[in-house]
Amino acid sequence: MGPPGAGKGTQATFVAQHHGVPAISTGDIFRANVSQGSELGLEAQRYMDAGEYVPDEVTNSMVRNRIAEDDAAPGFLLDGYPRTLAQVQELDSMVEATGHRLDAVVVLTVEMDEIVQRLLQRAQTEGRTDDTEDVIRRRQELYIEQTEPLVEVYRERGLLVEVNGMGEVAEVTSRILDALDSSPQ
Ligand code: B4P
DSSP states (O other): OOSTTSSHHHHHHHHHHHHTSOEEEHHHHHHHHHHHTOHHHHHHHHHHHHTOOOOHHHHHHHHHHHHTSGGGTTOOEEESOOOSHHHHHHHHHHHHHHTOOOOOEEEEEOOHHHHHHHHHHHHHHHOOTTOSHHHHHHHHHHIIIIIHHHHHHHHHTTOEEEEEOOSOHHHHHHHHHHHHHTSOO
């Protein structure tokens, strides 16, 4: 977890590789569907372009299907999911149904100025349609309203691993791997 631009997608790839499990990114799956022009993509695009969350029913059923695939059987890392309380509840039921358990929830903390700088830089290099100043602001608001409260939910469950997301990418990866190694789960 972490606000938009905290480095979730960047770090998920390295951490998943290290643990030999797939990184399942809801944002990436939505973007792949958008570029394929699928029905899911057409539905997701209007929300993403406005900086809004894609509705829970759509997101939940997509994740449910993805984690049922063979490569996720040994375990998986979720990037950008859950983002709402309804998604937390759905994830609990998916985890139980598949015989998995949640080992840890990593939250990346990054200063707001740095986040805006990273996303505006990405706008120039990747041209993502949701990296404009207005949409970035809306995505930050939604994170604070809907996703930040989940940090406390996972803290109470003893699953939270807070990691400083400032600094070089490789430095942050080492911090995450060390924190996971020393987490009690
Ligand atoms: P995401 O794809 O998750 O987009 P994001 O929050 O911006 O994170 P991302 O992973 O791309 O960025 P990162 O921080 O790695 O979601 C996009 C949209 O999809 C959402 O707004 C929503 O509409 C929809 N969606 C996704 N999941 C959903 C869900 N569960 N429910 C409902 N809707 C959902 O990196 C940002 C930039 O910083 C990159 O350019 C990177 O290169 C750079 N960077 C990273 N680490 C850095 C470092 N240490 N130093 C310098 N730069 C760094």
